[in-house]
Amino acid sequence: NAALEEARVILANDNATQEEVDASFARLATAMHMLEFLKGDKAELQDLVDSTADLVEGNYTEESWTALQEALTNANTVLNNENAMQEEVDEAYDNLQAAINGLEEAEVVDKSLLEAMVNKVLGLEEDKYIASSWQAMLPELEAAQEVLGNEKATQAEVDEACDALTRGYLNLRLKPNKDLLQSLINKANGLNSASYTAKTWAVVENEVIKAQAVLEDPEASEAEVKAAENALTKALEGLEMKSVEPVKAGDTTAGVKTGDAVSMMYPLLGLAIASLGFYGNKKRKRVN
Known part of the structure; x- marks a missing residue:
């Protein structure tokens, strides 16, 4: 429009120079040529x-x-x-x-099982489990939490983390109850060794040592505690009292084995009381 207007003005100007005419012609021709480039439909x-x-x-x-x-x-x-x-x-x-x-759909990663497993482990109480098994599980828990928070994690990575954490969870070992074992040890320690035969007492002493070791072992399993309880119970049931040797009439030198004094005391005391009773009855008969 601007080129056309300029051309009209020059065309009407009788005094226009050839240079002005040529310049206006060139401008209008260029503008007309540009009209061939159609505006795009968007x-x-x-x-x-x-x-x-x-x-x-x-x-x-x-x-x-x-x-x-x-x-x-x-x-x-x-x-x-x-x-x-x-x-x-x-x-x-x-x-x-x-x-x-060309858009490619991203793999739909299902983290529901992994999330459920992580929440299950996070809900556990550490002090209920044997320390070594708990520590062995922790790296698997940390790795699972990392995968769970990774938006670019693949399904294979999620499944692998879930499997590893599940194995760690299944390998956790509960601390066994040692109350009965402690009670048996206390019972054995409260007995008087002098009252029992050396052979059967030696068995008890040996089992007490083993039971004490299990009692003090923070890594002891339920099976080990149960085995110690059974062994000590059997040893206690197998205790045999020492036999008391009869004292011959007139024998004042009958030997008493070391450790037999206590077991001999009550029979001798009973014999003395019986003798006093007999003597008293005899004296009353004489008076009558």
């Missing part, structure tokens, strides 16, 4: 750009999503260019459509 391109608004990045692979973003950037540049020609619009449309078609 309606379809705009519709295609709008169709990508509902796409979610997390549903697609990183590479295919990046390609889409690049195509979208170029398409918006063309849309914002008032002088964009149809060729540019068509090219932007084709590139964007190719990027949309």
Whole structure:
């Protein structure tokens, strides 16, 4: 329009120079030539750009999503260019459509089992379990929590972490109840060794030593505690009292084995009381 207006003014000017005429002609010819470049129709391109608004990045692979973003950037540049020609619009449309078609869905990773396993372990009370088994499980718990928080973790990584944590959980060992074992040890320690035969007492002493070791072992298993209880119980049941040798009449030198004094005391005391009773009855008969 500007070139055409200028050309009309010069055409009506009889005093216009040849240079002015030539310059105006060239300007108008160039402007007319530019009219051959039609303005691109952007309606379809705009519709295609709008169709990508509902796409979610997390549903697609990183590479295919990046390609889409690049195509979208170029398409918006063309849309914002008032002088964009149809060729540019068509090219932007084709590139964007190719990027949309090239979107690759990301693997849907199911972390529900892993999350449930992590929550189960986190709900356990550490002091109820044998320390070594608890410490062995902790690295698996930490690894599982890391995978759980990793948005890019694959299903294989999730499954592997879940399996490892499950094994760690199953390998946990509860601390056994040692109350009965302690009671048996106390019972054995409360007995008087002098009252029993050396052979059977030696068995008890040996089992008490073993039971004490199990009692003080923080790593002792339920089976070990039960075995110690059974062995000590059997040893206590097998105790044999020392026999008391009869004292011959008139023998005041009958030997008493070391440790027999206590066991001999009560029979002798009974004999003395019986003798006093007999003597008293005899004296009353004489008086009568």
